[in-house]
Amino acid sequence: MALATPSLFVRQTSGLIKEFRPIDVFVFNTVAFALGLVLAITPTFLGGLYPNANIHVVLTLGFILTAFNGLVYGLFSAAMPRSGGDYVFISRTLNPAVGFAANWGFTWSQFLGVGVYAAWCVRDALSPALITLGYGMRSKALIDSGGFVLKPVPMFVIGTLLLASVLVVSLAGTKILKRFLNAFFVVALIGTGMLMWVFLTTSHSEFVAAFNSAMAQQANLENAYAAVIEQARSNGLQTGQPTDFLSALLALPVGYWVFIGVTYSAYVGGEIKEPQKSQTIGILGALVFGYVIYMITMGAYYDVVGRDFNNAVALLQTLEKSPLPTSGSMSFFAGILTTNIGAILLISVSTFLWFFMMLFVMATVCVRNIFAWSFDQLAPERWSHTDRRGAPRVATLVVVGCAELFLAAQVFAGITFMNYIALFSVCFLIAGIAAIVFPYRRKELFEQSPAIVRRRVLGLPLITLAGIGNTVLFLLVLYSALTNNGLSGVTGEWLPVYVLVAIYGSGFLVYMATKAYRARGGVDLGHLYSEIPPE
Amino acid sequence: MTARPDGREISSTPGEPRIMRSVVDPLLDQARAAGLVLRLCGGLACWERARHGKRLAIDAGRTYSDMDFAACYPQRREIINLFQRHGFREDAASATVPGLRRTILDSNADGVRGDIFYDVLSFCHSLDLRGRLELHDRTIALADLMLQKMQILGLTEKDAIDVQMLLLDHDLGPDDHVGISKARIAQVCGSDWGFFRTFSLNIERIEAITASSPYLNVAQRERIASQLARLRQCVGEMPKSLGWRLRSLIGDRLRWYETVDEH
Numbered sequence: 001m002a003l004a005t006p007s008l009f010v011r012q013t014s015g016l017i018k019e020f021r022p023i024d025v026f027v028f029n030t031v032a033f034a035l036g037l038v039l040a041i042t043p044t045f046l047g048g049l050y051p052n053a054n055i056h057v058v059l060t061l062g063f064i065l066t067a068f069n070g071l072v073y074g075l076f077s078a079a080m081p082r083s084g085g086d087y088v089f090i091s092r093t094l095n096p097a098v099g100f101a102a103n104w105g106f107t108w109s110q111f112l113g114v115g116v117y118a119a120w121c122v123r124d125a126l127s128p129a130l131i132t133l134g135y136g137m138r139s140k141a142l143i144d145s146g147g148f149v150l151k152p153v154p155m156f157v158i159g160t161l162l163l164a165s166v167l168v169v170s171l172a173g174t175k176i177l178k179r180f181l182n183a184f185f186v187v188a189l190i191g192t193g194m195l196m197w198v199f200l201t202t203s204h205s206e207f208v209a210a211f212n213s214a215m216a217q218q219a220n221l222e223n224a225y226a227a228v229i230e231q232a233r234s235n236g237l238q239t240g241q242p243t244d245f246l247s248a249l250l251a252l253p254v255g256y257w258v259f260i261g262v263t264y265s266a267y268v269g270g271e272i273k274e275p276q277k278s279q280t281i282g283i284l285g286a287l288v289f290g291y292v293i294y295m296i297t298m299g300a301y302y303d304v305v306g307r308d309f310n311n312a313v314a315l316l317q318t319l320e321k322s323p324l325p326t327s328g329s330m331s332f333f334a335g336i337l338t339t340n341i342g343a344i345l346l347i348s349v350s351t352f353l354w355f356f357m358m359l360f361v362m363a364t365v366c367v368r369n370i371f372a373w374s375f376d377q378l379a380p381e382r383w384s385h386t387d388r389r390g391a392p393r394v395a396t397l398v399v400v401g402c403a404e405l406f407l408a409a410q411v412f413a414g415i416t417f418m419n420y421i422a423l424f425s426v427c428f429l430i431a432g433i434a435a436i437v438f439p440y441r442r443k444e445l446f447e448q449s450p451a452i453v454r455r456r457v458l459g460l461p462l463i464t465l466a467g468i469g470n471t472v473l474f475l476l477v478l479y480s481a482l483t484n485n486g487l488s489g490v491t492g493e494w495l496p497v498y499v500l501v502a503i504y505g506s507g508f509l510v511y512m513a514t515k516a517y518r519a520r521g522g523v524d525l526g527h528l529y530s531e532i533p534p535e
Numbered sequence: 536m537t538a539r540p541d542g543r544e545i546s547s548t549p550g551e552p553r554i555m556r557s558v559v560d561p562l563l564d565q566a567r568a569a570g571l572v573l574r575l576c577g578g579l580a581c582w583e584r585a586r587h588g589k590r591l592a593i594d595a596g597r598t599y600s601d602m603d604f605a606a607c608y609p610q611r612r613e614i615i616n617l618f619q620r621h622g623f624r625e626d627a628a629s630a631t632v633p634g635l636r637r638t639i640l641d642s643n644a645d646g647v648r649g650d651i652f653y654d655v656l657s658f659c660h661s662l663d664l665r666g667r668l669e670l671h672d673r674t675i676a677l678a679d680l681m682l683q684k685m686q687i688l689g690l691t692e693k694d695a696i697d698v699q700m701l702l703l704d705h706d707l708g709p710d711d712h713v714g715i716s717k718a719r720i721a722q723v724c725g726s727d728w729g730f731f732r733t734f735s736l737n738i739e740r741i742e743a744i745t746a747s748s749p750y751l752n753v754a755q756r757e758r759i760a761s762q763l764a765r766l767r768q769c770v771g772e773m774p775k776s777l778g779w780r781l782r783s784l785i786g787d788r789l790r791w792y793e794t795v796d797e798h
Contacts, residue, residue, distance in 0.1 A: 081628055082627055082628045082631060083628070083631035083632060084631060173634050174632075174633070174634065269628070270627075270628040270629060270631050270632045271632050273794070367633060368631065368633075371631040371632075371633055372631050375625075375627060375630050375631050384631075384633070385612075386633055386634050388608060388609055389634070390608070390633070390634025390635070390636060391633070391634060392633035392634065395633070
């Protein structure tokens with residue numbers, strides 16, 4: 001018999017105990033864009049791509065356009081407080097096939113992300129932490145172990161252990177996961193505070209002296225600061241260049257990249273207390289918080305380290321000619337600036353935690369998407385089965401299993417055929433288009449949404465304006481991701497594009513095949529689109 | 536007279552909520568026939584277990600718009616299928632939350648809504664029902680019904696009427712076999728200070744409501760008041776756990792209840 005089409009809206013009073021309060025939403029989203037990770041690696045990332053871009057301008061442009069993205073997801077989440085995020089928003093606004101394919105593509109980006117970030121957790125957090133601590137403690141063993149973990153087998157084993165911990169915590173339930181994230185968030189934030197303090201209280205000359213001293217002692221390299229810049233100059237770096245606005249504009253994808261994840265609470269929409277308020281506060285609050293911390297810390301960093309030196313390190317890393325013992329991250333330089341082992345340890349642990357916690361958020365997002373598909377009968381029902389304790393064992397195993405495969409591919413071969421940024425950008429772009437037309441195409445849903453969703457600015461619905469800004473943002477990001485291999489990290493001209501098309505195309509195929517299969521059982525998946533909220 | 540599938544015959548009660556016969560009875564009967572543990576809880580369960588109290592509910596104008604059930608989590612899928620066969624559908628927002636021990640049912644064609652709680656009743660406090668669902672064949676045990684109502688911070692008049700119905704018809708007994716089990720109430724309130732605190736506040740609240748309820752006669756008021764006094768004595772004299780004592784030192788300075796979502 002045909003099952004009744006599920007309703008889009010929860011009852012006015014569900015009386016549910018929901019796990020995510022506004023502060024939890026804030027933490028979830030801040031962890032999702034991994035504030036400390038961004039601080040650690042963005043300056044050299046930006047320096048390698050757009051050396052003449054002013055970091056403050058890049059961050060501000062990114063913040064403004066990401067605010068549109070945050071508004072789109074915050075307002076949609078308030079209108080449709082369900083797990084699954086853009087799958088629900090797009091399928092109910094545009095078309096179920098488009099909604100599923102978009103979210104399918106996004107979810108694959110997260111499978112990839114969990115696997116790759118597990119590897120990067122070792123490469124960009126654990127290894128630099130061991131080496132930085134080794135420098136601070138004058139321990140060759142620590143420095144050597146920092147190099148050892150970069151070898152493929154140790155990296156794969158450690159990455160696998162990290163993914164195993166994701167599995168264990170995820171199966172322990174949302175309450176445990178939330179407590180886990182909140183507790184580590186505090187530790188990570190204290191470490192980031194320490195990082196800020198180090199750069200805010202150090203002068204440029206002190207940094208040059210400290211860097212030269214450290215490199216002389218550990219790498220036997222005299223006057224290393226000037227030597228690094230000179231080496232980069234001989235490899236084509238132009239120094240003493242002023243910053244220009246065009247470079248900052250071109251660097252907009254980086255300005256967005258630093259906030260990727262700020263909307264991820266949209267995917268756990270069914271678990272958020274007072275979603276009308278919490279989602280908007282949690283998303284925009286995290287965005288503003290990140291922006292302020294970035295502006296202060298990165299501003300101080302550039303003043304202390306010097307833009308030419310930062311760009312020199314970035315270029316030499318790209319050319320694999322860097323004399324530094326590890327990647328030139330902000331946390332590594334902070335470790336050089338302080339002799340306090342406790343401070344170095346805290347900064348190192350903090351950087352690691354920002355990477356590590358992000359794995360849990362991404363895995364949670366994937367599990368919720370699978371639950372949303374399964375509820376709409378687009379994925380096998382057993383994928384959303386829970387065990388006697390309520391743990392989503394099958395969905396979590398699917399997520400961690402996929403991530404493990406991507407981890408292995410990343411460690412042993414290097415994934416340069418999947419364009420991570422383009423993968424999720426396609427989905428976010430479609431969500432922006434859905435936001436533009438939502439008040440007109442689903443008038444009845446819009447009119448029944450909370451007041452914050454129905455708000456108008458200059459006579460136009462706020463969600464439509466936000467959708468326009470979001471669409472502009474992701475057209476730019478997508479263009480950059482598809483045309484700038486340095487940004488996307490892919491190699492080859494067409495293979496990554498084929499992979500991108502194949503992933504989204506397979507989403508459509510899966511939808512069509514499932515629709516045909518369900519139709520044979522008397523279920524019309526097309527009803528997902530026409531459902532209306534109960535009166 | 537109406538015959539149930541199990542052969543027992545029941546007579547309809549004047550003023551009985553419409554959904555009792557049209558929806559609840561068929562669900563409970565079919566669940567039993569399928570070997571599923573499904574028990575009524577909440578307001579309709581109080582009606583089901585009341586005798587003279589039914590008159591009280593009618594006089595008070597107590598209406599029943601939704602139904603609550605308790606069930607075993609491992610049987611969740613079969614239970615949901617049963618409800619779907621009766622025209623109910625799962626609420627999407629709650630159905631996509633992993634591990635939620637509750638199914639929210641959207642209104643069926645007749646506008647009847649419902650909730651199914653698995654193993655635990657989670658509102659302002661948690662009431663673990665594992666191992667206790669089979670104490671009665673149609674509802675959860677009287678003591679659990681009482682605790683379900685008394686864990687609500689901000690008790691409504693409807694909830695107060697339900698408690699009054701229970702107290703009017705059932706004495707406090709030593710265990711679940713005779714009336715409302717003092718042992719069960721003592722066990723729950725004696726191990727969780729927060730539950731005890733809300734329970735105690737609600738005794739005061741129901742005393743106040745009872746004193747001013749126009750639908751109660753003098754005898755009913757006195758009966759309910761004396762029952763409330765026994766309940767107060769029960770939770771006051773029960774043995775307290777170490778955790779209870781430690782938590783009591785903090786008192787109301789720290790929130791002692793969960794907040795439920797109103798949206």
